[in-house]
Amino acid sequence: MKVEHLSKEIEQRLIIDDVNFELKKGEIVGLIGRNGEGKTTIFRLIANHYNKTKGHIFINEENIDRHRELYSQIFYIDSQYHSLSGMTPKTIAKQYQELYPSFDTHRFLGLVDAYQLPINKSYRTYSKGMQGLLLIILAICTNATYILLDEPLDGLDFYVKKQALQLMLEEVAEAKKTLLISSHNLLELEYIIDRALIIKKGRLVKNYQLNEVKESIKKIQMIFPNNELPRLVTENATILESRGKVTVALFHQLSPELITEISSHEPILFEELPVSLEDVVASQVLDDTELVIAKKGGNADE
Structure with missing residues (x-):
């Protein structure tokens, strides 16, 4: 994936300013910056939840706004605005089968059962840890190539966090998926990311290969x-x-x-x-x- 000259203006204020980067298959990239610097806006622009003011996004050299079927290669759930609240895992699976042609329902329900998440209870009744784990299972089972995770480990207890990290790392290693992940906990990111994109005031100020x-x-x-x-x-x-x-x-x-x-x-x-x-x-x-x-x-x- 290539992100070129990505910009977003909201109420005549430039929130994202000419951001450029690439995501390669099989790598984990940290999107890092303080609150309000534009991380979530970048996620929303890539996932087409916001219209771009300027810029283009390409997958395999194809502009995803001209080849909209390519959006099925991107997974992102907005933590503030999503429709999962009243859904059970079974109804979530039905909805995502329609959104993602390669959605693996059998694996999804199997992982829900394996991690002892209540199959017949709605998402909103889950604890925060259960919700976080379910979202990561959902991301994996869409079979999207590019998985965007905005603070996925926030508020998870140690045991659930360990399970979630193991799932993510196995998926990247075995299926050559790409994770773009933000987190306030830099200690957690340090041990899983290959590269760090540092955002300040809506601009990409550094693109570091961590090692x-x-x-x-x-x-x-x-x-x-x-x-x-x-x-x-x-x-x-x-x-x-x-x-x-x-x-x-x-x-x-x-x-x-x-x-x-x-x-x-x-x-x-x-x-x-x-x-x-x-x-x-x-x-x-x-x-x-x-x-x-x-x-x-x-x-x-x-």
Whole structure:
């Protein structure tokens, strides 16, 4: 799938601004950004729940708005607006048979039974964990190639979350499906995604292959004499955290020459730490003030 020059304007305000990316079969991609940055809008545009202001989406080089049957290769359920509330798994299966030509009813009902979800009770009577698990089972059984999941693990307890993750990972590995997934929990995403798309103010600011970026970025904790941080550090790094005398920063390019220059300031401590997805995202999504608030445990939305 190719997303090209995707834009959306709502009430004369540009919500999504010229977003471009590709999704390859068999990969899990994280769509990452703070609340209100446009993640759900991107999902809705791809799934045709919103009309695009500009841009095109292609599957196998075919424009899906000209070949509308290709929408059956995309699965997305809007968490705010969907019609499942009063349906039982059996009625859901009947509806999705009509929407998806390759819907596997036998597998769907089998998985509902295997995970002990009530077959004759409506979706709205399910617990949040049961609802989340049912949606993932539904996504898999549509046999759509591209599965869009907006906060699918939000609110699930540990046991249900483990079941849901196992289902998703097995489907990608065995059936070469593609998952585009958003989550507030970056620790969860870090261990399942291959690539990270970082959204800020409706724009795609970074498209990271996670393994590559972790190898190229260096996270350093340091202490300098008189607690004075040299200017060359602030000019070449993103400051993640300051705790007393200790400063933690991300260097996107820590060359031997820069290390030599820093060493001339005789640091008391200059030690490399493991880089996490949270570190990478924080350096791209939050500004300096918000980084300090976030690291102190406050609310950056306030």
